Amino acid sequence: MFRDALIDALTAGGARVAVLDETAACSYAELDAWSSSLADSLRPLVRTPEDCAALLLPNGGSWLAAYLAAHKAGTAVAPMNAVLTEHEIVRVLEHVRPRALLTSPERSDDIKALCAGRRLPVDVIVVMPGPGRHVVRGPRGAAGTAKTRADTGRVADAPCMIMHTSGSTGVCRPVIQTEQALHLATGFWRGRHRNSDDVVAVPIPLAHTYGHLAAISTLLAGATLLTSSRAFEPAWWLEQLVARDVTVIEAVPTVYRRLLEAAGQRWRPAALRRCLSAGQQTPADLRRDWHRRTGVELLQSWGMTELAGAGLGPTADSCRDSAGIPVPGLEVRVIDPQAPGRPVPAGTVGELWVRGSQVTPGYRTGSGQLAPVTDDDGWLRTGDLVVRDGHECVRIVGRSKDTIMTGGYSVQPAEIEDVLRTHPGVEDAAVIARPDRRRGEVPHAVIVPRHHSRPDAEELLSHCRGLLARYKVPRSIDFAERLPLSVTGKLDRGALRGRYGAPEQEDTPHVVG
Incomplete structure (x- = not known):
């Protein structure tokens, strides 16, 4: 399913550029070889289907190589945002208990000391920058036999990714994303928003659910991903959007606003064809300003880590002022917050409930067990307040939670x-x-x-x-x-x-x- 489709895309990509960052361009063939080398060091550490590999890397080729290596080794992937502090990293590691952690040379010594100090049995694998330098093996790692397919023995509802969010108590919540959920999410996004000749700019963390969705759907399409390990710098991105003939941008509203603020009046990226926004509501004034300046609409969507990506996506013109309609396979209900279980009429504010194969089986606890997130009928209460119109378009109007x-x-x-x-x-x-x-x-x-x-x-x-x-x-x-x-x-x-x-x-x- 998801893993095999991803590896097939690497093989088919050949000499085409897979990823551009501020240091170099990396082809699909180079990314394939780079990730296979990393997978060789990771495989001996994977003992059970419940094992996972954590990633603590900045955006770029190294992140993708490590991510793909974990999938090739048949282990679940647990990405961590590169900006997390030691305090936050420890919380993630104590919940997820990964067998291995892939990180950069600059952070490896600190991470090894951190794991030793907390008595966390984690092998640290150092990912060297650039596809030609490959890997420094962890203390117990040993080279294995290269494979061109993901290791077998896994099923569609097995953990494939562990993405992190926070619950209402503030406790770290590792969200299980299954192979099937990722297959549905990335497959939909690729089919709706990608062409093979696209150059896709993703100026958000790849360890974020939205950043992951944008990046991996790009690889599945055989297109080119443009990203950066540096903190967001509007001037650099404005230059790259024109110089690289970027055709698609995927970002949160904050990024779009900062690009407009930094851009001169003459700035207009000629190749741009699609701009997508998620992560929070996109203000109407920002959508108007972006369209006026670039000639390209800024399309909204809505999703959750618990859905492995988008739950609502843009479609017909009638949905341009909303987050769109439910993605294929996802059922949606709008429920009276004061009377759970009772739907509200179209045009009335209610809480968004969702059900489908995309929904996570639960949060992973420190003991390795799953804490369910749905009711007995499989419905997930999102906590988002919405209005659904007669065209089935859903507009987000607020949140019932304190997030x-x-x-x-x-x-x-x-x-x-x-x-x-x-x-x-x-x-x-x-x-x-x-x-x-x-x-x-x-x-x-x-x-x-x-x-x-x-x-x-x-x-x-x-x-x-x-x-x-x-x-x-x-x-x-x-x-x-x-x-x-x-x-x-x-x-x-x-x-x-x-x-x-x-x-x-x-x-x-x-x-x-």
């Missing part, structure tokens, strides 16, 4: 709150979303100081930066004597949003960007 969507990333307030509470000057903390023109939303922290002595805001942010990825760090801080509670004694986030949820004025002294 903060910032620049395409999902951030759970509880994770940030736990980190803030570890600071000696913090008695309690709460985090809510604030509107932000560039990122959609950003985290805002409300702090109850310990012993009525207000800690320095910059010190608190520095504390967060040491333990959290940059996109999770609060962009501003307020201080309060106490946090509002509901009648049942729980944190009243509604009251917090009412008091602190508005964007700050630029001259407000306690705003920290």
Whole structure:
């Protein structure tokens, strides 16, 4: 299914360019050989179908080679965002318990020390940059016999990917994505949005579900992927979009807005034919501005890590102002949030429920067991509030959960709150979303100081930066004597949003960007 289709695409690609990054171009044949060499070192470490290999690599050829190597070795792949801190990496490793971790030479010593210090039995495999240099084997790795197909013995509903999200408690949630789910998701995206002669720009992390979907559907089509290991630099991407004759862009709304802000009035990439957005709602003004400047519509979609990709996709003109219609094989219901199980009429706000083969069988627990995410009838409650019209187009209008969507990333307030509470000057903390023109939303922290002595805001942010990825760090801080509670004694986030949820004025002294 998915694995064999991917390996077939590598074989068929031959000398065509598979991936372009800021360092080099890598052909399909080179990527095939590179990943096979890595797979040789990985195979001896794979003992059971439940084993997995973690990836901690920046975007680029190295990431793809390591990813493909894991699939060739027949093990599940657990990508980690390269910007995660040691604190976050440990949480992932303790939940997933991978047999091996593939990483860059620059990070290998730190990762080995981290695993040794935490007594995690993980073999670290160093992925050398460039297809000609291949691999430095891990401490117990040994070369195996090269294979041109994925190792057999796996079934359609076996774990193929483990992508990470956060639950409402802030605990790391490793989401199982099956071979069948990935086959359906990437196959649909390839068929709907790819031609073999496309050059596809993906300026988002490949370890993100949307970035993965965009990148792998590109390889399946035999097209060329343009990506970068560097932090997003609008000027570099604007230059590359023209110089590389990019035909498709896949990005979150924040990226599109920053490209428009940085582009001169004469900028217009002539080859561009399709622009797709996901990860958060795409504001109407951004879609209008992008279309006016480029002549290409900015199409919206909606998906979840729990679906291995898109759940709603753009189609006919009637759906241009929505996230689209359900992808093939996915059932959708819009349910009254106050009466679970009761559908609402078209045009009425309700919670989106989904069911189908794409839906994850569950979250992987630290003990290796699965925690189901659906009800007894197979329905997944997404927590998203939507309106469905008479054409079956679904428009996202909000969320019933407390997730903060910032620049395409999902951030759970509880994770940030736990980190803030570890600071000696913090008695309690709460985090809510604030509107932000560039990122959609950003985290805002409300702090109850310990012993009525207000800690320095910059010190608190520095504390967060040491333990959290940059996109999770609060962009501003307020201080309060106490946090509002509901009648049942729980944190009243509604009251917090009412008091602190508005964007700050630029001259407000306690705003920290």
